[in-house]
Amino acid sequence: MNTILLLLLSNIFMTVAWYGHLKYGHDWALWKAILLSWGIALFEYCLAVPANRLGYGYFTGFQLKIIQEVITLCVFIIFAIFFLKEKLAWNYVAAFFCLGLAAFFAFAFKADVSA
Template sequence: MNTILLLLLSNVFMTVAWYGHLKFGHDLPLWKVVLISWGIAFFEYCLAVPANRLGYGQFSGFQLKIMQEVITLAIFLGFAVLVLKEKFAWNYMAAFVCLGGAAYFAFAFNTPKA
């Protein structure tokens, strides 16, 4: 559970670092936006690295990465709709269903350990 919570929090920081400037800071030069994003991303790394370290063993590397991608997209969905005011269309839902299928196959079956 700590792994999932840390990944959720790290992805909030990552989403703001990568996409926050699309809504805010248009009057700033790009180099300043990059530096601000790096500063925000620092906190993402401070959460993501421990999440992966704690989770490895309970989850495989493949499972950690797939979990991280699903969490990233879920966080981004909320950000895009609530902050960027973008419309969530049917084709995005279809893509999420396919990713849900990927997550199912990654976690539903026992895989051999290295």
């Protein structure tokens, strides 16, 4: 559970770092947006690296990546709706559903991971 919580927090920082400047930063020089994003992303790395270290072994590398992507999409949906004020169209919902289905297949069946 620590892995999931750390990944959730790291994705909040990364979403703000990558997309936060889209609402307010249009008048900024690009280098300022990049520096600010890097500064915010530092916190993301400080959470994501321990999350993956803690989770690896309980989860496979593939599962950790899939968890991270599902969390990223969930965080981004909330961010886009409430911060960027974008509408969630049906085709985005369908695309997210397909990605959720991919996550289901990654966890629903025991994979043979022996080399």
